[in-house]
Structures are given as structure tokens and as C-alpha cells.
Amino acid sequence: QITLKESGPMLVKPTQTLTLTCTFSGFSLTTLGVAVGWIRQPPGKALEWLGLIYWDDDKRYSPSLRTRLTITKGTSENQVVFTMTNVDPMDTATYYCAHRGRSGNTYHHFFDFWGQGTLVTVSS
């Protein structure tokens, strides 16, 4: 069974760096085609795709946030780390990590398993 869970600070000050960890189980990020994505959702608003990291360490980022985002594999094989620099109150949101969806024997860029999300508030 695939599970994911986000962890990190609930409150971050403006201009600081936000670091979140996604700890997952039920799959390996070394398996061909597997990827973990990050999506956020400001309170009461829609989902925003942020980026993802693939099994081969390739990454894709949202162009609008590319300069501020970094996604890496964690020191543990079952972790992915998300970093956002120079945060602003507009970055206040629930941040989700999610597993790249599978159709038959291939993976595609929908998300079939999601973490519960972690609410991050940016405020001084």
C-alpha cells in the first residue's frame, strides 16, 4: 500500500527558506518511471502544481516558481525534500506530495496517491 506524509514547519517568516520532507512507503524512488510531485493549495483556493522529481533524479519545476524551488531525494531512500526560498505570505498554503500515477505498466503525470498535506503559514 502506498502512503506519503509531509512534514515540516507550520510557520515560516517572510524571506526565510521553507523546507518540507515527504516520507513515503509502498514504492521505491529508484524504480523506472516513478516520481514524486509537489502540489500546493492556498486556503480556499485551487491546486497549483509545483514540481516533481523522477527516479533518475531528473526534475521538473513550475516555470513561475523555478528560481525559488528545489526538489531533491532525501538522505533516506524513502524521502523527498522540497525547498522554497524567499517565502512570502502569498506562499501560505497546504503543501502536498503525491505519487506519479500508473496506468498499466507505465507511469504518467497524474497523481494516484497523495499525502494528507501540511499547512504552512508565512507570517512575521
Place this chain on the structure above:
Amino acid sequence: DIVMTQSPDSLAVSLGERATINCKSSQSVLYNSNNKNYLAWYQQKPGQPPKLLIYWASTRESGVPDRFSGSGSGTDFTLTIDSLQADDVAVYYCQQYSTTPFTFGPGTKVHIK
């Protein structure tokens, strides 16, 4: 970026009636090479993460009730909920996974009339 729009913003449906949600992409998400539409639908209930309902525009995810169906091709798509149940009250999002960034629609809120 491919911009996703949804209509209506909000929808009130009586129990047992049909709900229809529309999603439009600013560019086609149909790949001619495999004739697949790179379009997914999610359901999000309050306080919960999104749940995948449909991918390839019309393929139901395992375990999703068959009252949920997806249709459409190219740039215009529809999610239909037949015989709405109280448990279907949620916000529904479409997502294109054709081209990065893999953008989501703004959501459609479904509630009971």
C-alpha cells in the same frame, strides 16, 4: 502554460439527479501518437487531499463508483456524476498532464440542492 478552465464554479444538484462539470484546456491535450487525452479528474472533500477519480479523460481509477464518468477529447471535457449521493459533495478539479507545468483547473463545487 496550458490554462484549464471549469464551469460552472458551483453546482447544486438534488440527490439522485445528475451533475455535469465541464473542463476546457487552452490547448489540445490529445496525443495523436497514442490517441489518448492527458486529462484527469480529482475529487476533494473538505479537509482531505484530492482523490484521483479518472485519467485518460475517461478511465475510472480502481474503486471509483461507476456513477462517475468522464468524456470529451482535445480541449473539451466533461465529468458526469449520475445519481448524486450525499457523499459526492466535494470540489472537483480537472488536471492536464500533457505538458509541464501540469496545470489544474480552478475547481467546481458540488453541493446538494
